[in-house]
Amino acid sequence: MAATTDMLAAAGADLARIGSALEAANLAAAAQTTRVLAAGADEVSAAIAALFSENAQTYQAISAQAATFHSQFVHRLHTSAQAYAAAEANAERTLLHAVNAPTQTLLGRPLIGNGADATTPGQPGGDGGLLCGNGGAGYTSTIAGMAGTRGGNAGLLGNGGPGGAGGPGATGGSGGSGGWLLGNGGTGGMGGAGGGTGGVGGNADSSAMAAPAGWAARRRDRRCGRQCGIPRQRWHRWCRWVRRRDRRSRRQRRLRRQRRYRWYGRCRCGRAGRCAAR
Template identity: 65%
Template sequence: MSFVIAAPEWVAAAASDLANIGSTLSAANAAAAFPTSTVLAAGADEVSVLIAAMFGGHAQAYQALSVQASAFHAQFVELMTGGAGAYAAAEASNVEQTLLNAINTPTQLLLGRPLIGNGADGATPGAAGGAGGLLYGNGGNGAAGVFGGVAGGPGGSAGLIGNGGAGGVGGAGAAGGTGGNGGWLYGNGGAGGTGGTGIVSTGIGRAGGLGGAGGMAGLFGDGGAGGAGGAGGGGPDAGFGGAGAAGGAGGMAFFGNGGAGGSGGTGGAGSLGAAAGGAGGTGGAVQLVGHGGAGGNGGTEVGGGSSGGGAGGAGGSVGLLGDGGAGGAGGTGVSSDAGGGGNGGIGGLLGGNGGAGGIGGETDYSAGGAGGSGGAARLFGNGGAGGAGGFGPRAGGNGGAGGTAGQFGDGGSGGNAGDGTGSRGLGGIGGVGGSANLFGNGGVGGAGGTSGFEPLAFAGLKGGAGGAGGSAGLIGAGGAGGAGGAGGDASAFLNADGGAGGPGGTGGAAKLLGTGGNGGNGGSGGAAGGGGAPGAGGTAGNGGTRGLLLGAGGATGLPGAPG
């Protein structure tokens, strides 16, 4: 047997020498190009001219051949250089693997875990991912489950430095695997696995599987995202659809950001009734410094029932310094109520704003979802804004309340209410503005929602009320009240009165030094039907009271115009 030995450094040196030779030849050819290709005729006779042309043509042919030879030379040098690099990489890989084997063998024998290296992915359905190296390496991904209710495998965790593995997708109707934890010094948590879709059994759709929770981060790193909840079973063979599952919670962090919560699963449709969408997962909390994870969105309810969209998940809160996470949006309700938005997370103890509340879900059939409340701040920071209410044909969702400010900061604004979009749809109520504590202004109240059309011989519906402004801190101004919503119109074919406009919200009060907030304007009245009277404009909101020592009271809002 013969052996071939390659010395990468010799090959690389030879390639360098060849490149230098090529450069020298190219320079020589360039220097000879002009004098050899532009030979002057010795005389004016035809023979001299032909001889000069012959030498010039020979020179041009030589230059063309030189260009081809130079290109071949460059390709040959490139091939040799690439070969030397490949040989060198192979040698380095062999040395690296030999070194890793020497390092990992003792810990593998003693602890069943390598010192350096990534964990193996799960190989069989629902198997867990392998743990990463004790010193360095990522955890392996969990394997997916299979039909028959086998859950997804959990992701493997890292050791000192590395990221956790992702959880596996759940089998039919089974939960997704949890994400692995990041290395305890540095590393991100793994994402949770998606829950499996519910099956249809004996004419009934089964619930989807829960989304897996995101893995916890190390001391430095971000938490893993929660997995989405599985959809409920449904379809033409299902009498009743199965419920969508809740999304997994986001992973926790210490110095870093919390993981986002997973979205809720869609409810399954059925010929006799549908099921509710799943709730969104809670955003991951932060123990020390960072931002809380956003809450997951609620799942959609799919027609034919009286269930509803899933609620949005709450945003993650922060322990020491950072902003709270935003709440997730409420799920859509196709044939029932929509889901409410999730509440915003609380800001850090030393500084940080509260998270915004999630918006309420919308629906084409019933009531819109309420907006989530804004998260509170604690020492330095503003309260989070309340989420807007969702639209709905029977009633608009109420706006979420603004979050309370820290000792130094402003209250969050209240969320605007959703409109009643259909006949007899009531406008929602605007959210209350958040209050301040020591130094800061109160939050503005949210606007009331517009009410819908009244088709029968009844008076139009009253518009939604504006939210009150938040009270000020010891030093600061009160928040303005929200405007009232417009009243609903009456039927044009019957003698019915238009709906009154919604009242404006009261302005927030000042406490010690400061001005009271202005009152909100009243909403406009609805149009009359036939010979009925137009709807009265909404009453104006009163201004907030002045500070005890210094300040002016807030102005009263304007009344709404009649319909």
């Protein structure tokens, strides 16, 4: 059995709307069906009107019981959806805590997850996870002269946290650095009113994906027959030709041993077998 909390919540909302529509229809029909007027003054008309009214009252009683059952079912469905959501969140939180506990104890930062935002004056934003995670936002100061704090740094993958805004007349905090492999630096915090200076944006540390300096030039040199920008001398070509000749000779000797050489057993005139000229 598989349960999806979003689908359960959507089903509960649909059932609640259906129950509201049925209740409104029953209330609108109750006044006109439970008190039916007789078509005439005779006893037959009065008996027929009383029968219809009695049936309508019975239907209203059954409808009230069905509405009560429907509301209880919708309530149970909402409760079940909330219980499933709480169980999934608890399992995810427990697993994430078990994964992050070693690195949190040794290095002071999680392995996976975003850094926490700063909530107290002077507290910087928390650093993101070593493997992946964004840095937390710096503290935004509202006290005059108190600067905002820096944003948290990202780990291998993630974006740096934004710096906190400074108080009146104070500077904003600097943004956190982006991920070592991929990520953008955080934005610097705004300076406070009255001449405060904005914070410096964080660095986008994506240098691991960039090619090393001079890589394109060295590749071009190798393609053009040069190495490290110095043209190769003529003796390099000579050595290559000698090595090529030696490889060809070794191949010919191997083919002769295997009796696969095309001139094996042939005369100089090109005829196979023994020739009178030999």
